[in-house]
Amino acid sequence: MIKDVVRYQNKVSLYFDSLEEKILFSKILKGLEGVEAVEEKERTKTLRVVFRKGSPADYLLSHLSPKRESSLTKEDLFFYINPFLKHPATKLAFSVFTFGFSVGLLSFALCSMFIIPTLKTTFWR
Structure with missing residues (x-):
């Protein structure tokens, strides 16, 4: 599950719950049209994606939102x-x-x- 999303101009930093989710998501993004670079460090849960404006990757990454844990009301x-x-x-x-x-x-x-x-x-x- 994506815990946090930080957006820049044409970059998005994603923070995941586990390394397995990050690796799976990076494999999916590498095949997506409009992704220029997927920057990831080996043992971190963050993933930085550089994309082209107006591409399908831009559309997908701009509509990502982190899931929030439900808290006590x-x-x-x-x-x-x-x-x-x-x-x-x-x-x-x-x-x-x-x-x-x-x-x-x-x-x-x-x-x-x-x-x-x-x-x-x-x-x-």
């Missing part, structure tokens, strides 16, 4: 931390701090006051 953190909070005022403050006043208040009211007590009385008798 504030909603994920909220639902991981919220079960450990016991006091209702603390839960309310944490909801408001995380989501803002209106959404935090609504989330607290629906989850803490209606949904969770209903589930507890229905399923945990």
